[in-house]
Amino acid sequence: MSTQAATAAGPGTALVHDRASARAVCLATLARGSKSFALAGRLLPRAARADAAALYAWCRRVDDAIDDVPAAAQPAALASLGAELDALERGQVPADLTLRALAEVVAERHLPLAYPRELLAGMAMDVAGTRYHTVDELLLYCHRVAGVVGLMMAHVLGVSDAGAVRPAAHLGLAMQLTNICRDVDEDWRLGRLYLPAELLARAGAGELPAPGSGPIPASAHPAIRRVVAELLALADGFYRSGARGTRALPARAALAILGARHIYAAIGGGLARRGHDPLRGRVVVSTGRKLLLLGRAGLGLTTQLPSRLFRPRRLLPPAAIPTSRFPDDILPL
Numbered sequence: 362m363s364t365q366a367a368t369a370a371g372p373g374t375a376l377v378h379d380r381a382s383a384r385a386v387c388l389a390t391l392a393r394g395s396k397s398f399a400l401a402g403r404l405l406p407r408a409a410r411a412d413a414a415a416l417y418a419w420c421r422r423v424d425d426a427i428d429d430v431p432a433a434a435q436p437a438a439l440a441s442l443g444a445e446l447d448a449l450e451r452g453q454v455p456a457d458l459t460l461r462a463l464a465e466v467v468a469e470r471h472l473p474l475a476y477p478r479e480l481l482a483g484m485a486m487d488v489a490g491t492r493y494h495t496v497d498e499l500l501l502y503c504h505r506v507a508g509v510v511g512l513m514m515a516h517v518l519g520v521s522d523a524g525a526v527r528p529a530a531h532l533g534l535a536m537q538l539t540n541i542c543r544d545v546d547e548d549w550r551l552g553r554l555y556l557p558a559e560l561l562a563r564a565g566a567g568e569l570p571a572p573g574s575g576p577i578p579a580s581a582h583p584a585i586r587r588v589v590a591e592l593l594a595l596a597d598g599f600y601r602s603g604a605r606g607t608r609a610l611p612a613r614a615a616l617a618i619l620g621a622r623h624i625y626a627a628i629g630g631g632l633a634r635r636g637h638d639p640l641r642g643r644v645v646v647s648t649g650r651k652l653l654l655l656g657r658a659g660l661g662l663t664t665q666l667p668s669r670l671f672r673p674r675r676l677l678p679p680a681a682i683p684t685s686r687f688p689d690d691i692l693p694l
Contacts, residue, residue: 383462384411387418390459394421397624400651404617405518412470412517415462420480420510422459427484435488443481450474470516471679476509479687483509487553494558496595497688499541500534502555504687507537511603512685518614521674523683528606530691532618535599536625542589542596543628545639549577560588582640590637593629598694600626608665611676615665619658624651 391414392399398417402410426438448455449464466472483505493499511533515526541548541555548555552573561569566584569577577585600622607615624646631644646654685691 379458379461380465383458383465384415386458387411387414387462390414390418390421396648397646397651398621400648400655401617401621401624404613404620404655406611406613409518409614411462412466413514415459415466416510416513416517418459419463419477423480423484427488432488439481439485439488442484443478446474446477446481466517469679471682472513472516473684475684476513479505479509490552492558493555496557496560499555499557500692501687503534503537503541504530504691507533507540508687508691509533514618516679516682518610518618519676519679520609520682521676522609523677523681525606525609526683526685527691528602528604530685530687531599531694532603532606532622534691535596535603535622538592538596538599539625539629542592542632542637542639543644545585545589546577547643549573556585556588556592560591561585564588564591577640582638585640586637589632589639593632593637596629597626602694604661607662608668609674612662612665612669616658616662619661620655623654623658623661627654 388411391402394417402413405413423442426442427435430438445455445457445460449460449467455461455464463477467474483502486502486505491498491502493502508530511529511531512526515529520526520529545554545556549572552571554569554572561581561584564584564587566581566588567578569581604619604622607618610618627646627650628644631646632639635641635644683690
């Protein structure tokens with residue numbers, strides 16, 4: 362049915378059609394953009410999967426809006442994305458289907474717009490070419506671009522305990538730290554370096570040239586391996602916290618999140634097996650390995666069965682889920 366036909370059938374029909382179209386676009390974006398998240402997302406109930414896809418599609422839209430324009434145009438692109446959130450806050454119905462899906466999630470799941478705004482603040486750090494000197498500075502970036510995604514997912518999936526919100530952010534931090542460690546070489550070629558300067562100096566990296574100005578000096582490779590090992594150890598702590606938080610999720614949601622956790626942690630495991638060297642090519646987790654890891658997530662969920670069967674808890678109303686702020690509500694681990 363076309364949008365015109367749906368409108369002719371009545372405004373209610375048109376709204377249903379628009380909603381279905383928006384969610385279909387987001388699910389297609391998820392399927393194209395991330396095999397890992399798409400695979401784990403299949404374990405979610407239909408409504409939660411659609412809402413999670415809406416969040417993913419909006420995040421992808423933000424990435425593309427920045428990455429697909431020249432550097433000189435990126436600040437304007439970022440400002441435009443912020444203006445779209447301002448319009449959502451004023452109650453305007455967006456024409457863009459991905460934005461429309463996000464607006465529905467914000468309204469129905471009582472998702473604080475502070476979280477999408479925080480993600481844009483993280484993108485602004487990329488646009489500005491921010492260089493990270495300390496681990497705390499890096500964690501702020503990781504929270505803005507990934508920790509807040511965990512906080513948004515807490516609203517989408519539902520939690521039975523407000524104490525599970527913090528672990529949701531921790532899982533996002535762990536995944537972003539893993540991404541950073543995996544993509545050192547790729548990011549360097551793009552003119553970016555996320556490894557904290559204080560860790561590199563302590564590891565003996567010496568003076569590095571500007572990222573993107575040439576290959577990473579061979580003399581710095583041992584230091585980079587040591588820093589990657591240190592950041593992956595930090596990520597492991599956040600992964601453990603995130604896994605504990607799944608006890609407050611509905612069972613199918615917990616299975617999906619545990620699956621994503623195992624798949625992402627396997628990237629760090631792959632780096633560890635090659636001596637924490639991110640310069641030997643991108644670590645990839647095969648589809649077969651992902652399926653095995655989803656099975657491991659299922660086994661992990663069985664340890665939660667006694668509490669789920671004998672101490673079932675109701676989910677908090679979405680409006681009762683507390684808004685968390687970095688660093689006070691997120692750190693220390």
